[in-house]
Amino acid sequence: MKKPIYTSAADAEAAFYDALARADFDAMMSVWSEDDEIACIHPGGPRIVGLQAVREAWRQMLAGGAHLQVDVSEAVVSGNAMVAVHSVFENIRVAGATARSPLIAATNVYIRGALGWRMVMHHASPVPDAADFGDLSPRVVH
Template sequence: MSTAVFTTPQEAEDAFYEAFSRADLEAMMAVWSEDEEVICIHPGAPRVVGLAAVRDSWRQLFAGGTRLQITVSNEVISAGTLMAIHCVLEHIQVEGDNELHAPIVATNVFMRGALGWRMVAHHASPTPEIDVMGDSGGPLIVH
């Protein structure tokens, strides 16, 4: 059982990205709710459901040894007293790589429980190539 207590959804999200950058599995799982209904979707990967499966997906990702520097921008937040949804752009820099990568669109969902705020869903998708989408001048809809 996690001993971390996140008093706001932002604290939980900050801890999530810090654990992600450090490839720290225990810190990552401290952010997640211990409910079995948690969901994680990594870019280009299938949906993972359940705490054990989510843990295993992060373990596999971190086992690759690649360290990432992640900054978040363009936050759109919808929050209530028990649930918060953060839609962000993740800018990922691979350690030792100077290449500029397209941002990842991510949605992070947090719920407040007896032990504070915890993540219940993370869905990350690559942004579409703008040249592939065409430049129609109209609104760009990703999903």
């Protein structure tokens, strides 16, 4: 199967969230770089490094076939001609369910190569309740 060529990081990101929503493993892996220097962290999960480990994690995650409604918002995008970093919020709901999961903050990193733009990092974490931080809002936490 020939991989699509994503002409922009935005195109790769749209394909990533579409594959996630459809639980389409092949489409998901078409977004990822085939280099072994890739990493993925699912909410509450360990850091997964390397192409084979990332493939297996996505295979297991998407095997149930649950279709998700994924609304991405508040994108902050930075980068240059070769690298793009997208910081977004993910609002996820299993299709047919009324309850949403906690808000997820995700960072997606893409690189541009001979076959277009590909994902090299996806890091997603639940956003804690602002009340958990007390009066830290005007300060940097780390």
